[in-house]
Amino acid sequence: xxxxxxxxxxxxxxxxxxxxxxxxxxxxxxxxxxxxxxxxxxxxxxxxxxxxxxxxxxxxxxxxxxxxxxxxxxxxxxxxxxxxxxxxxxxxxxxxxxxxxxxxxxxxxxxxxxxxxxx
Amino acid sequence: xxxxxxxxxxxxxxxxxxxxxxxxxxxxxxxxxxxxxxxxxxxxxxxxxxxxxxxxxxxxxxxxxxxxxxxxxxxxxxxxxxxxxxxxxxxxxxxxxxxxxxxxxxxxxxxxxxxxxxxxxxxxxxxxxxxxxxxxxxxxxxxxxxxxxxxxxxxxxxxxxxxxxxxxxxxxxxxxxxxxxxxxxxxxxxxxxxxxxxxxxxxxxxxxxxxxxxxxxxxxxxxxxxxxxxxxxxxxxxxxxxxxxxxxxxxxxxxxxxxxxxxxxxxxxxxxxxxxxxxxxxxxxxxxxxxxx
Numbered sequence: 001x002x003x004x005x006x007x008x009x010x011x012x013x014x015x016x017x018x019x020x021x022x023x024x025x026x027x028x029x030x031x032x033x034x035x036x037x038x039x040x041x042x043x044x045x046x047x048x049x050x051x052x053x054x055x056x057x058x059x060x061x062x063x064x065x066x067x068x069x070x071x072x073x074x075x076x077x078x079x080x081x082x083x084x085x086x087x088x089x090x091x092x093x094x095x096x097x098x099x100x101x102x103x104x105x106x107x108x109x110x111x112x113x114x115x116x117x118x119x
Numbered sequence: 120x121x122x123x124x125x126x127x128x129x130x131x132x133x134x135x136x137x138x139x140x141x142x143x144x145x146x147x148x149x150x151x152x153x154x155x156x157x158x159x160x161x162x163x164x165x166x167x168x169x170x171x172x173x174x175x176x177x178x179x180x181x182x183x184x185x186x187x188x189x190x191x192x193x194x195x196x197x198x199x200x201x202x203x204x205x206x207x208x209x210x211x212x213x214x215x216x217x218x219x220x221x222x223x224x225x226x227x228x229x230x231x232x233x234x235x236x237x238x239x240x241x242x243x244x245x246x247x248x249x250x251x252x253x254x255x256x257x258x259x260x261x262x263x264x265x266x267x268x269x270x271x272x273x274x275x276x277x278x279x280x281x282x283x284x285x286x287x288x289x290x291x292x293x294x295x296x297x298x299x300x301x302x303x304x305x306x307x308x309x310x311x312x313x314x315x316x317x318x319x320x321x322x323x324x325x326x327x328x329x330x331x332x333x334x335x336x337x338x339x340x341x342x343x344x345x346x347x348x349x350x351x352x353x354x355x356x357x358x359x360x361x362x363x364x365x366x367x368x369x370x371x372x373x374x375x376x377x378x379x380x381x382x383x384x385x386x387x388x389x390x391x392x393x394x395x396x397x398x399x400x401x402x403x404x405x406x407x408x409x410x411x412x
């Protein structure tokens with residue numbers, strides 16, 4: 001049994017799609033997968049749900065909309081991984097990467113109009 | 120034969136132990152985490168009128184998931200005048216929050232919409248542990264209805280008899296009776312003495328309307344006032360002294376008490392920062408007792 005990528009726990013793993021689904025319901029990057037235990041998987045999706053980026057309908061149509069979804073979902077996963085006690089050495093790197101990608105996401109968000117059309 | 124001597128340790132700590140370097144205690148993951156290692160924590164700070172009925176002026180809350188602050192709300196009373204509400208809206212538009220992954224800054228809600236939306240999602244949906252300093256006071260400022268409390272102790276007695284039950288959700292019917300609505304528990308409180316208040320969530324399956332039959336259990340309740348006093352001694356009667364005794368710095372207040380202003384909302388933000396630090400200090404102390412360090 002492999003270890004959870006976020007907490008290192010030896011529990012049955014769920015396949016987590018790093019970038020999730022687009023507004024058409026299809027996975028944005030079907031081959032980009034990571035194994036998470038159900039607790040960490042639940043945490044990642046709960047955070048995405050809280051910030052409004054979990055469901056396919058939350059992804060704005062267009063290239064920029066899909067790119068912003070990819071960035072924020074990746075940033076959330078890295079932030080969750082950075083809270084793990086099993087990656088003490090990697091934690092600063094993961095945290096920095098998560099913050100950097102979050103900043104890229106917020107820049108990209110400015111390009112998406114409130115109505116959801118990429119300008 | 121003389122038995123081996125047993126080493127007895129006595130921990131006498133007039134001053135709290137210095138916190139050890141570790142990730143936020145309330146964000147530590149675990150499959151069956153004890154109450155102090157909850158994955159989701161909701162911190163709330165309120166400001167009330169200093170005199171009279173001490174009605175709510177404003178509240179501010181933050182949601183933490185695995186130690187990450189992922190949502191922040193400012194809550195104002197339902198019947199607040201528009202110009203006062205405008206202060207909160209302008210504040211949220213101009214202040215940069217520490218919340219991760221925020222889309223639109225700090226959300227501003229009135230009490231009814233906050234209870235029906237975010238509070239429902241956080242406390243019932245995500246089973247967040249509700250953490251405040253002086254929970255009975257904070258909960259009673261946010262509650263929409265109150266009534267007498269009764270909860271069986273399993274032995275024929277009533278442990279919360281004589282206390283109060285508060286409702287954050289629901290509405291009053293035509294006959295002025297209160298309905299909590301489906302799946303919404305009440306918060307039951309009973310003050311035992313000036314230091315101890317029993318509290319628990321009520322059932323999810325009772326009440327007048329058809330409540331959620333197989334709903335999730337609720338998260339834990341933590342009154343930091345009790346926990347800080349447990350470790351810090353009888354001096355911890357107010358928030359400032361509790362913070363001082365646990366080595367938590369708290370900024371002096373700038374806003375006028377009971378008057379909504381940007382400074383007062385800043386004060387509430389500082390109070391939430393200090394509450395999070397106080398929570399970590401107290402939980403660190405719990406861990407230190409368990410570890411024997």
